[in-house]
């Protein structure tokens with residue numbers, strides 16, 4: 024008797040840690056589509072993974088493995104048949120401004136100028152006009168479009184439009200940026216420039232990014248971690264950390280580690296193709 028025991032520090036359960044540390048948590052997500060004939064097609068089967076805060080996650084996989092479906096579910100544009108997705112610990116139950124989206128098709132409002140496109144979400148959120156101005160000026164400079172602020176989308180190149188889309192998404196200060204083949208429609212030169220721009224902007228904003236691509240070079244150049252998917256049904260086959268130092272420039276493709284990873288990913292994708300045939 025006598026000494027009063029100090030109240031012990033109780034460690035949060037592991038799952039609580041996971042929710043705090045993981046900006047995105049995909050928990051046993053399955054997605055089934057119904058064909059017009061009533062047949063069920065499993066697009067995603069029990070997919071589970073986490074993306075830690077501030078990480079650049081890249082999803083690669085063969086065509087039809089469910090990469091876009093996964094992003095749409097995370098965006099809240101579709102609902103999983105089973106399982107759940109959490110962003111910042113909150114279950115996704117519909118679209119929300121906590122998730123910024125940049126997709127391949129140019130999704131700018133054609134009737135609004137570059138400036139108006141970027142400020143659109145900020146106005147809707149009711150921010151003061153001086154604050155809106157500061158944010159818009161910052162992101163115009165970030166993506167190098169200050170001189171084009173009064174242009175309309177049809178006056179811009181594809182790369183410039185995607186720069187506006189990135190600025191617009193980041194201006195809303197989302198928890199996570201979802202990017203579905205954002206550079207897929209660009210010529211190879213512009214694509215390389217956009218990759219460097221994105222790395223610079225991401226380095227400054229340190230947002231969590233989930234980026235879908237077919238391009239293995241692009242995946243290794245950008246990612247902290249690569250999620251390799253397999254098809255039929257869509258699932259995560261392998262999660263690979265990219266142990267290449269940042270900042271990364273185009274020369275990185277010559278590094279032995281880059282070549283080793285590229286070979287590893289190609290083998291994983293090749294296995295998947297063989298499983299189908």
Ligand SMILES: Nc1ncnc2c1ncn2[C@@H]1O[C@H](COP(=O)(O)OP(=O)(O)OP(=O)(O)O)[C@@H](O)[C@H]1O
Nearest residue numbers: 056057064066084085086087088089090091092093
């Ligand atoms: N609305 C839908 N109804 C039925 N099936 C669908 C629907 N949307 C997608 N699918 C199917 O689900 C699977 C996954 O599609 P998804 O577009 O997510 O794949 P993906 O990996 O992004 O493909 P890609 O790389 O070719 O864009 C495909 O087989 C596709 O045909």
